[in-house]
Amino acid sequence: MKNIIDVELKTRKVDFSQCKTDLLAVGLFSDAKVPDKLNREMDSKLDGAIGQLLKLGDFKGKEGTNAIVYGNDKIGARRVLLVGLGKKKKATLDTVRKAASNAAKKSVEMKVETISLALHRAFGGRFDLSAMGRAAAEGTYLGSYRYDEFVTESENGRLDCLKVEIIDSDSAKTRKLSKGLSSGLAIGKAQSYARTLANRPANVINPAKLAAAAKELARGLKRLGCTVFDEKELAAKGMGGVLAVGSGSQNKPRFIVLKYNPASRAASRQPTVALVGKAITFDSGGISIKPAEKMNEMKLDKTGGITVLATMKAVAELGLPVNVYGIIPSAENLPSGTSYRPGDIITTFSGKTVEVQNTDAEGRMILCDALSYAVRQNCGIIIDIATLTGSCRVALGKYMAGLMGNDERLIKQLQRAAKDSGEKVWPMPSGDEYAEEMKSKIADLKNTGSKWGGACTAAAFLRQFVGDAKWAHLDIAGTEMFDRGTEFAVAGSSGFGVRLLTTYLMNLAGKKT
Numbered sequence: 001m002k003n004i005i006d007v008e009l010k011t012r013k014v015d016f017s018q019c020k021t022d023l024l025a026v027g028l029f030s031d032a033k034v035p036d037k038l039n040r041e042m043d044s045k046l047d048g049a050i051g052q053l054l055k056l057g058d059f060k061g062k063e064g065t066n067a068i069v070y071g072n073d074k075i076g077a078r079r080v081l082l083v084g085l086g087k088k089k090k091a092t093l094d095t096v097r098k099a100a101s102n103a104a105k106k107s108v109e110m111k112v113e114t115i116s117l118a119l120h121r122a123f124g125g126r127f128d129l130s131a132m133g134r135a136a137a138e139g140t141y142l143g144s145y146r147y148d149e150f151v152t153e154s155e156n157g158r159l160d161c162l163k164v165e166i167i168d169s170d171s172a173k174t175r176k177l178s179k180g181l182s183s184g185l186a187i188g189k190a191q192s193y194a195r196t197l198a199n200r201p202a203n204v205i206n207p208a209k210l211a212a213a214a215k216e217l218a219r220g221l222k223r224l225g226c227t228v229f230d231e232k233e234l235a236a237k238g239m240g241g242v243l244a245v246g247s248g249s250q251n252k253p254r255f256i257v258l259k260y261n262p263a264s265r266a267a268s269r270q271p272t273v274a275l276v277g278k279a280i281t282f283d284s285g286g287i288s289i290k291p292a293e294k295m296n297e298m299k300l301d302k303t304g305g306i307t308v309l310a311t312m313k314a315v316a317e318l319g320l321p322v323n324v325y326g327i328i329p330s331a332e333n334l335p336s337g338t339s340y341r342p343g344d345i346i347t348t349f350s351g352k353t354v355e356v357q358n359t360d361a362e363g364r365m366i367l368c369d370a371l372s373y374a375v376r377q378n379c380g381i382i383i384d385i386a387t388l389t390g391s392c393r394v395a396l397g398k399y400m401a402g403l404m405g406n407d408e409r410l411i412k413q414l415q416r417a418a419k420d421s422g423e424k425v426w427p428m429p430s431g432d433e434y435a436e437e438m439k440s441k442i443a444d445l446k447n448t449g450s451k452w453g454g455a456c457t458a459a460a461f462l463r464q465f466v467g468d469a470k471w472a473h474l475d476i477a478g479t480e481m482f483d484r485g486t487e488f489a490v491a492g493s494s495g496f497g498v499r500l501l502t503t504y505l506m507n508l509a510g511k512k513t
């Protein structure tokens with residue numbers, strides 16, 4: 001198995017036209033009347049080659065496009081990559097992130113080893129430089145990422161490592177850029193780690209393997225601890241939900257608990273935050289089996305749990321002053337003679353009983369035990385993340401995650417984090433009407449509601465296991481994967497949620513970049 005492509009990141013103080021590099025990436029807005037100073041300067045050194053390109057209309061600055069101009073020894077760079085930034089008015093920090101991923105993706109395609117980014121230049125003073133450094137760093141991970149560890153025969157091979165430098169001629173500016181670069185690096189690396197784990201199929205990753213990965217991660221990081229409960233411990237604890245879902249598979253369930261203990265004393269003023277993630281390593285639906293078409297995509301049903309694992313990695317690497325639990329219930333949902341069945345009544349960790357109506361509504365069955373566990377650890381804030389319902393995908397499509405919760409402030413903070421991170425969320429209800437649908441006649445709850453509003457009834461089910469904690473729920477069925485490659489990323493796991501949750505915790509800790 002080969003390694004996933006690596007990224008090296010640094011800043012450098014250098015004059016743009018002198019900068020010796022394989023590729024220099026600069027940004028251009030689609031509605032800029034005159035090219036900015038940098039591009040004018042470059043254009044004149046290149047005898048008007050950029051101007052020609054624009055005049056002929058071969059490049060219009062649309063977001064998601066790019067064009068190459070060759071340096072011909074007239075400037076330090078071998079190639080100049082013009083990256084489209086779209087309309088100037090619409091630009092956000094995500095424009096910087098996407099421009100960097102566009103440049104990085106193109107560079108990996110062309111096997112260009114060293115690239116220099118001057119993308120921030122086009123934005124003038126519009127955004128904080130360290131925030132732009134962070135966004136650019138995150139973008140290079142996003143765009144350079146490939147999942148090819150099992151590809152043994154590739155025609156032209158690919159780079160082992162993309163070397164990226166963010167350049168500016170002013171050392172005060174490179175200092176600011178580099179401040180954001182180090183957090184962008186931690187977040188970008190964590191997101192790529194999440195994408196690789198999520199992309200691995202169910203014959204490679206099962207609950208025990210995921211638990212081993214969590215242990216290994218914790219071993220390598222100071223202040224991060226990891227405890228794993230196996231099926232015997234789950235039985236001793238009475239985690240009936242996790243056990244029921246895992247009962248059909250030879251690959252037994254695991255309950256993974258990560259704890260990050262910050263060095264800073266300031267952390268004790270904050271409530272402990274629990275991140276809870278659904279990790280179904282494969283969801284066949286169980287006895288209520290799914291149709292064959294696209295069932296393979298259900299290897300990604302562990303994404304929420306992996307997002308939590310990767311976020312813990314980023315949090316520990318950034319050394320954030322917040323107490324954080326990462327709680328990951330993991331099982332494989334398969335049909336067999338030992339599976340749980342429709343009609344079964346399960347006693348969950350909370351003591352509440354659940355009538356199973358559909359074994360394919362398994363996410364909530366494992367999450368309810370994990371939420372109760374977070375409550376017992378006295379976590380004042382609980383955020384769960386899960387590929388929970390097809391109905392959320394129907395409602396919101398592939399661009400935003402559903403956001404439910406019981407606390408306005410927490411919801412606002414997550415919306416803020418979504419804006420900052422470029423991982424979008426949309427608020428949805430989960431109140432009493434929906435909870436009413438989840439009542440059973442022969443148990444406390446049932447695991448499905450009516451035909452309508454499935455994302456909301458699922459959230460209303462979860463809500464009943466969080467006690468008095470402030471709680472938010474992210475339904476990422478839809479955002480967990482890119483179903484086709486774009487200019488910004490290849491198809492497969494998106495690693496959605498790593499940037500969002502890390503940003504939420506950074507904001508909570510008062511760490512801007």
Ligand code: BES
Pocket residue numbers: 283285301358360361362363387388389390391393447448449454477478
């Ligand atoms: N993992 C699925 C949800 C899902 C569907 C994620 C499509 C990504 C893409 C979940 O376990 C599931 O099967 N949910 C059921 C619930 C239903 C039986 C109440 C669903 O959404 O159909």
Ligand code: MN
Pocket residue numbers: 283285359360361362363
């Ligand atoms: Mn399911």
Ligand code: ZN
Pocket residue numbers: 280283301360362363387388
């Ligand atoms: Zn599922």
